[in-house]
Amino acid sequence: MFTPVEAAEADRLVEWGLQEDLGDAGDITSRAVIDPTTRGEARIVARQPGVVAGLPMLEVLRRRHPEFGIAAAENDGPVERGDVVAVLLGPLVTLLGLERLILNFLSHLGAIATLTSHYADAVADSRTVICDTRKTTPGWRYLEKYAVRIGGGTNHRIGLFDQVLIKDNHLAWLGEADPTPIKTAIERARNSTPPGTVVEIEVDTLEQFELAIREAPDIILLDNMSSETMAKAVARRAELGATSLLEASGGLGLAQIPELAQLGLDRVSVGALTHSAPSLDLSMELSKGRAEATS
Known part of the structure; x- marks a missing residue:
């Protein structure tokens, strides 16, 4: 319904x-x-x-x-x-x-x-869930995200209005004048949004990950990282006793999903669910x- x-x-x-x-x-x-x-x-x-x-x-x-x-x-x-x-x-x-x-x-x-059901089946025996993205057909977003749920996936943020996602462009702009852009971005996001708003940040190196996880965002997106690097991030989270969810993203195909599911990641976001099915x-x-x- x-x-x-x-x-x-x-x-x-x-x-x-x-x-x-x-x-x-x-x-x-x-x-x-x-x-x-x-x-x-x-x-x-x-x-x-x-x-x-x-x-x-x-x-x-x-x-x-x-x-x-x-x-x-x-x-x-x-x-x-x-x-x-x-x-x-x-x-x-x-x-x-x-x-x-x-x-x-x-x-x-x-x-x-x-297509979502194939991805969901590939993580069925793990803690990992499959998420969609904002890469949807203009005008169809709510229904395409509905279809993702029917296929066994989970919805990521609906739009720019319901969740914070700090990306590389945000950090690059802050970094021109701020020596600690990751810390600053997370603090500003928390201070300027209603309580309970999910704050997520994208990182693409372990160095960035280390800085991000110490600020305890709700989610850390591991962008275009190798499986080996993501495994290190998962291990480091456990070592610190941190609670941030870890999400993999970056052109991930179905063949890669079973391996990712074994790493201990919480989420894998896949743009192809809505743009290439x-x-x-x-x-x-x-x-x-x-x-x-x-x-």
Whole structure:
């Protein structure tokens, strides 16, 4: 089920999608070829194993097109090839007009959920969790992060407004006039944000890590470090009895994840979950069918 924010984003995207596909004239091909009184059934079918995500959008879409109904819909989650994930009933002209929007929506979110599930499986026997990033499609962030959760991942910060993440550019700017930029940045972040705001800092050397962990940020992001270097960081944290979470990041592929999971890292953030997931193959099979739907 979508949260209210996710439902609002879905409604906005559905509105945009309908306008760009149907315009003001609608589906002129279907209207020309098919009797508008003909009713039918549309079955959304998985053509490959994966994780489907975004099925609540069907109800969002139905509110804008009440002439069709949802006869059946599975919950978001794992599917096998040939599984029917939803059945829609209504005028064939309407179902054909909505086909591409529905498939684009579900294939995109299903792609993210499916890829995330592969990463999540790779850390299943460890303490490590898989996180997303802000590398999302503009306008789709809440729903893409929803798909990450459906796939077994964890959401990183939503945007620049809900968590501090001090990066190399921030430190470089401070370092021009401050001999202790890491200490200064963390102190300023704590002093200028509400209590409880997560403060994270990015480091790319063990020297930076040593300076950062002594300031006890909530999270230290180990950026583009080798496995050997990250293992040293994990060991140093244990030696100090520090509580900062350790997060690995930096172009990490699926093949690297099992090794990272054995290092004792808390989190691995992966931009590819939302920017490089291959589409989940779904189809819509249409036929003349029942005249009534359940919703």
